Amino acid sequence: MKKSILASLILVPTLILGACSAGEDKENANDAGNDNKEVYKVGIDTTYPPFEYEKDNKYVGIDVDLINAIAEDQGFEVKLEAMDFKGIIPALQANQLDIAMGGMSITEDRKKVVDFSDPYFDAGITLVVNEKNNDVVKPEDLKGKKVAVKKGTSGANYAQSIEKEVGFETVLFDDSPSMFLEVKNGNADALFEDYPVISYAIAQQDLGLKVVGERLNEDQYGIGVLKGEEQELLEKINKGLENLKESGEYQEILDTYLAE
Structure with a gap:
């Protein structure tokens, strides 16, 4: 993170207002007092239970619990941004988000603009x-x-x-x-x-x-970041996902919402 550059920008509020981006939001949040942890904006679709939905004025679901657990494991924080599913990838491309979720299937078309994590759920x-x-x-x-x-x-x-x-x-x-x-x-x-x-x-x-009938394809869900721009973040996500699976916490999250 370019802390020295950020410090100089803080002295010029008009420049900050004119150049706000998702990346700068992360840095500003850090300076505001989040134990120096990076804060990433995550796009979710809260009309998509059991992966993402609102209950008792809180965002809950498999995706919500999963990204929070990955963030805790890897030492960063997340800010959830609820929006229509169709707007998540455009928001990612516009640097309004850092991470895309929403029960997002890994497809060849999406791979043109998104780098996906390792698959975390078999859907169909x-x-x-x-x-x-x-x-x-x-x-x-x-x-x-x-x-x-x-x-x-x-x-x-x-x-x-x-x-x-x-x-x-x-x-x-x-x-x-x-x-x-x-x-x-x-x-x-x-x-x-x-x-x-x-x-x-x-x-x-x-x-x-x-x-x-039977499932018509073998879709898998992945966590997305902007293609070619967030490799370090993608590595953190994959490592966190791997650790959660090894510890059993990943399965506990699934069982919370899917166990009969």
Whole structure:
């Protein structure tokens, strides 16, 4: 960290206001009294239980517990920034974030702008329909039908990759609850969602939905940083993740939210 440069900038408030970035926020937070620990901004989507959601005015979930545990293990701090999932990578590119989470699948397209950590969760896309619907059990059954997906997700990418071949219409939503409600109310015939997310949601609430068929791919989640810019941070994340798995704390975090 360039402490000498920062010290000189503090003497010129107008320069600070004109050149604020996520990296400078980290440095300013350090000088404000955080035991000289680096503070990284983490983008999360709080409409994505069990990975990220709000409970009792606090952010909780697998991703929240995991990044906090990694930070503690590696001696840095994090500041959680809640936003729409589709805005996380653009915010990372704009230096408004240092770390991207949100149950983010590791994909070739995302690898063009994001460096991912080692995978930390095996997910996979699944097909979901109204609990009274017995006609749709596989993607091929969606011909001539309407499919709901959440913007910017792997479910949306999967739907768009097969919609012309199968012959269905894709409808985009900003958040998962709206997408779920669309299928429950019969305005859409099905949706594509990450298996652990929809399974958890169905178990916790009366959504009027059911999962059908097998998982449609083998998506894995990773923690992202800006490509080519944060290799030291990425190494810390990977080392922390490795330590948590070896100690058993990683499994404890999963069991907190996924154990039946």
